[in-house]
Amino acid sequence: MYDVKNEQIILEHGSINKGIIAVASGKGGVGKSTVTVNLATALAKLDYKVGIIDADVRGFSVPRILGVTDKPKAVSESEIIPPEVKGIKVISMGSFVGENEAVIWRAPLLGGALEQFFKDVRWGELDYLLLDLPPGTGDMPLNIMQKVPHAQTLVVTTPQVTATKVAGRIGAMAEKMEHDVLGVVENMAYYKCQECGNKDYIFGENGGQNLADFMETELLGQLPLISEVRRRSDSGQPIVFDDPEADISKEFIKIAKKLAEKKGGFDENLKPLSLKK
Numbered sequence: 001m002y003d004v005k006n007e008q009i010i011l012e013h014g015s016i017n018k019g020i021i022a023v024a025s026g027k028g029g030v031g032k033s034t035v036t037v038n039l040a041t042a043l044a045k046l047d048y049k050v051g052i053i054d055a056d057v058r059g060f061s062v063p064r065i066l067g068v069t070d071k072p073k074a075v076s077e078s079e080i081i082p083p084e085v086k087g088i089k090v091i092s093m094g095s096f097v098g099e100n101e102a103v104i105w106r107a108p109l110l111g112g113a114l115e116q117f118f119k120d121v122r123w124g125e126l127d128y129l130l131l132d133l134p135p136g137t138g139d140m141p142l143n144i145m146q147k148v149p150h151a152q153t154l155v156v157t158t159p160q161v162t163a164t165k166v167a168g169r170i171g172a173m174a175e176k177m178e179h180d181v182l183g184v185v186e187n188m189a190y191y192k193c194q195e196c197g198n199k200d201y202i203f204g205e206n207g208g209q210n211l212a213d214f215m216e217t218e219l220l221g222q223l224p225l226i227s228e229v230r231r232r233s234d235s236g237q238p239i240v241f242d243d244p245e246a247d248i249s250k251e252f253i254k255i256a257k258k259l260a261e262k263k264g265g266f267d268e269n270l271k272p273l274s275l276k277k
């Protein structure tokens with residue numbers, strides 16, 4: 001699927017210099033795709049070259065959130081030019097099937113699609129490749145994590161005990177796969193009253209921190225619940241791109257800076273799994 005040389009990922013049509021970030025969540029609907037797209041946007045704002053693979057092949061939503069309208073272009077049987085939106089190259093199953101079509105392929109075929117996304121897409125030189133994983137700890141995310149041993153896991157959770165407990169299993173899964181865990185992002189952490197500025201911890205307090213402690217990792221940031229995020233995501237205008245001065249955008253940029261400060265480079269002793277092997 002790819003090689004590792006001089007601490008760089010060498011792809012068929014490109015390279016990755018700094019990191020592959022697998023964005024994971026224990027439960028669905030906690031904002032994993034919203035975080036993926038806004039973090040990618042924040043990294044791009046910091047002048048990093050960023051790509052996204054929407055690996056949530058059954059429940060893809062990256063194209064809608066990022067506002068992808070162009071289709072990938074095939075230049076040959078084994079080379080695809082990905083759409084580039086807001087400075088981010090992106091490939092998603094959503095670019096190949098309609099938004100309302102169900103993807104009914106079974107796991108091995110979906111795994112094949114992921115491999116093609118790595119191999120056949122003309123990524124060019126990237127600093128970061130973000131993988132928006134399917135939610136949960138089932139076969140699909142496990143399969144992807146196994147295939148891409150150089151990915152580091154970023155866990156997105158909401159503060160409820162039910163969500164953080166399930167997210168804790170991601171840590172166990174990452175440990176089993178020997179993936180580094182980059183940290184925890186707590187989404188929908190609180191609602192800030194527009195009039196009085198008071199914070200209401202609707203889904204409970206300290207869930208993200210407790211999860212980070214449990215996983216022996218860092219709480220990278222706490223993102224508020226604001227309707228503007230939902231509105232802008234629905235219309236393909238991620239808030240970090242559209243309103244970089246908003247509090248939540250600043251928090252995304254803070255998280256992106258923390259990620260960028262982490263040690264880069266890839267272990268040459270690990271090998272990606274290929275379906276063909």
Ligand SMILES: Nc1ncnc2c1ncn2[C@@H]1O[C@H](COP(=O)(O)OP(=O)(O)OP(=O)(O)O)[C@@H](O)[C@H]1O
Nearest residue numbers: 028029030031032033034135224225226229230233
């Ligand atoms: N901080 C936030 N404030 C308000 N709305 C949010 C926030 N984060 C996400 N949302 C909204 O919550 C919904 C779910 O978000 P998203 O699709 O990113 O979740 P997900 O975890 O990727 O879901 P799944 O993987 O199950 O498809 C979306 O409508 C999104 O706009």
